[in-house]
Amino acid sequence: xxxxxxxxxxxxxxxxxxxxxxxxxxxxxxxxxxxxxxxxxxxxxxxxxxxxxxxxxxxxxxxxxxx
Numbered sequence: 001x002x003x004x005x006x007x008x009x010x011x012x013x014x015x016x017x018x019x020x021x022x023x024x025x026x027x028x029x030x031x032x033x034x035x036x037x038x039x040x041x042x043x044x045x046x047x048x049x050x051x052x053x054x055x056x057x058x059x060x061x062x063x064x065x066x067x
Contacts, residue, residue, distance in 0.1 A: 018038075023031065 026034065
């Protein structure tokens with residue numbers, strides 16, 4: 001009921017945490033895995049952007065009136 005009163009986390013909070021993380025304790029294998037996970041997240045983000053663009057294009061086509 002009161003969860004709407006809680007402050008929302010900032011959108012860039014997770015990215016900021018990634019940038020601040022100390023990488024010295026990671027092994028080369030760990031860093032390789034990390035890069036693979038980040039690349040997968042980039043691909044997921046790009047797919048979401050493409051889907052949003054497609055929806056916007058479809059909506060624009062539907063609501064564009066040509067006399």
